[in-house]
Amino acid sequence: MSSDTEMSSAEEIAVVIKKERREKKEKKDKKEKKEKKRAKAESKAEVAESDSEDVAETPAKKRKREALPEELEIDVNLPEPASKKAARKAKKAKLNPTPAADADGAAPVVKTEAKTDGNSAEDRxxxxxxxxxxxxxxxxxxxxxxxxxxxxxxxxxxxxxxxxxxxxxxxxxxxPPPSWTxxxxxxxxxxxxxxxxxxxxxxxxxxxxxxxxxxxxxxxAKSFDGRPDKPKTEETQDNGRGAKDAKPKNPPNKRVFVGNLSFDVTQEDLKNHYAPCGRIDNIHMATFEDSGKCKGFAWVTFRDVEAATAAVKGFVFKDPSAFKNKKDKDESDSEVDTSKPVKQRKWLVNKLMGRELRREFAEDNHTRYHKRFGHEKEGADGENAGRERGFGRGGGGQRGGRQDFGDSNGGRGGKRKVDPRNIKSGAAHMSTQRASQAIVESQGKKTTFD
Missing domain, CATH: 3.30.70.330 (RRM (RNA recognition motif) domain)
Known part of the structure; x- marks a missing residue:
């Protein structure tokens, strides 16, 4: 029993000691916190006092500028300051001195843009x-x-x-441009x-x-005119596109070439378009084989040369009655004043379906045919004898109505020139020579691939 009481008393003593130590530690912590708070408060007060002293020592900044003196003194005898342009020139002259500069390094005199009185030696x-x-x-x-x-x-x-x-x-x-040499x-x-x-x-x-x-x-030097126009010594012809040729390509004739046509133009359209120029004998229009549409050009043959010339020029003169309606014509017929001359008006035929036509006199049929198919050789006398022989009717060079371009002895034994326009479609392929379908004979060569 005595041992149990001793153990319980020892435990109580240990608990009391721990409690006292804890209390002492808490008191010490509280004291240190109070001292820190007091030190902070004192430091804040010192800072505030120092700021107030600085503010009191430094004066307030002035917001307004000081007043300038009322009078300015200017020396009239001083030279006029150079302009900005003259100053830039002077600066460039200093950076890049000319060979004429003195040996001491003196900068050359820079001419300012001040107006001179015209009495310098150079001006005179x-x-x-x-x-x-x-x-x-x-x-x-x-x-x-x-x-x-x-x-x-x-x-x-x-x-x-x-x-x-x-x-x-x-x-x-x-x-100069960099490409210039x-x-x-x-x-x-x-x-x-x-x-x-x-x-x-x-x-x-x-x-x-x-x-x-x-x-x-x-x-x-006192004339401000430009370069004079060249004298027009040769006749000019309008080619239908605004430009003019120095010489007509072909002499005037009844046949006219018309180009720059629309693909939708027909022979009836061309006939109605050129009807005001005069009577038309024939119209040959180039067409596509598959669709039959116009290729863009045609040849129009007129009855007389005057009508063809009007078609090439692109206009024809007509009476004012042709431009009036039917009702106006009936009214004007009753009130015609024969004493005054009737002024004709210009009827343009240079455009069709909004397209500017190319118009020029065409070549003769025989000339064009010989240019395309008649490659004969010239004879000893320098003349083309085949031309007269080929196009003459009843000549010795004709065979069945076709021209024979053979030797000079009547064309016998030579090749006959065939007009490709008379060949039917597919006939050339039918008569052409076919390649052999037999087995190719060996040539003794053998090709091997590695």
């Missing part, structure tokens, strides 16, 4: 060189220089060298002054003469 010299007898030369080759132009004028005219007082050829300002020496034009009027007109007479394969344009 240029004014003395200019004269009233000047010419403008255009379309110059890029390789032309003042010396070559002076030599061109003196060599091709009787102008002495001392009468050419001035040659002004502006140099190019823009860099040579650098241009001018802008393509020049001004040349002479001392006499005769020299000026002698130079103008050289216009259209070529210099390095370029036709020069030389005119009075």
């Amino acid at each position: 010299e240029n004014a003395a060189k200019r004269s009233e007898y000047g010419v403008w030369i255009g379309n110059l080759p890029w390789s032309a220089t003042k010396e070559s132009l002076r030599k061109f004028l003196t060599d091709n005219t009787e102008i002495p060298d001392d009468q050419i007082t001035r040659i002004h050829m502006p140099p190019p300002t823009r860099p 040579t650098k241009p020496m001018n802008k393509g034009f020049a001004y040349v002054d002479f001392s006499t009027e005769l020299s000026m007109y002698s130079a103008i007479a050289l216009t259209e003469m070529k210099m390095d394969n370029r036709a020069l344009l030389i005119k009075n």
Whole structure:
């Protein structure tokens, strides 16, 4: 019993000791927290005091600018400041000094764009060189220089060298394209002054003469007209597309070629379209074999040459009565004033279905046929004897109405020229030689594949 009581008392003592230690630790923690709070509060108070002292020491910033003095002193004797452009030029001159600069490194004098009074030596010299007898030369080759132009004028005219007082050829300002191999020496034009009027007109007479394969344009320097038109020495013919040919391709005849037709055009459309020009004898239209539609061209044969000429020109003159309706015609017939001349109106036949037609005189039937199928050889006398023989009726060169293009002795024993237009469809394939279907004989070669 004594041992049990001793154990219980020892346990109670241990519990009391642990409790006391816990209490001491809690008190210590509370004390440390209070000290930390007090230290923080003191530090905040110190910071606030220091901020208030700084604010009190620094004055407030001024929001308004200080007032400028009322009077400004300007020295009138000082030179005028250079413009921005002149300043940039001066800066470039300093960065890239010219060879004419002094050895001490002095920068060259830069000319400003200030207006001069015209009394400088250079201005006086240029004014003395200019004269009233000047010419403008255009379309110059890029390789032309003042010396070559002076030599061109003196060599091709009787102008002495001392009468050419001035040659002004502006140099190019823009860099040449990278594809150019040579650098241009001018802008393509020049001004040349002479001392006499005769020299000026002698130079103008050289216009259209070529210099390095370029036709020069030389005119009075005071003239602003362009290049004159070339004289029309040959008859021109409108080809139906706005352009004009220098010479008609074929002489005027009754047959007219019409091109640029629509695929939907028929012979009746062409007949009605060209009826105002005159009477039509025949219309031959090229058509597709499968659909029968127009290929885009045709030949129209008129009764007379005047009607064909009107079709080629693209218009025909008609009386105003042809443009009136039936009712207007009946009314106008009763009130016709025969004293006044009737002015004819132009009827255009150059378009069909909104398409500009190509119109020109066609070749003769025999000429066109010989160009396509008549490849005869020329005889000893230089004339084409086969042409007269082939197209003559009843000649010795005819066989059954077809032309025979054989030897010169009547065409016997030679090959007969066949007109392909008379061959029926599929006949050429039926008569052609067929390849052999037999087994190919061996040639003694053997092909092996690895």
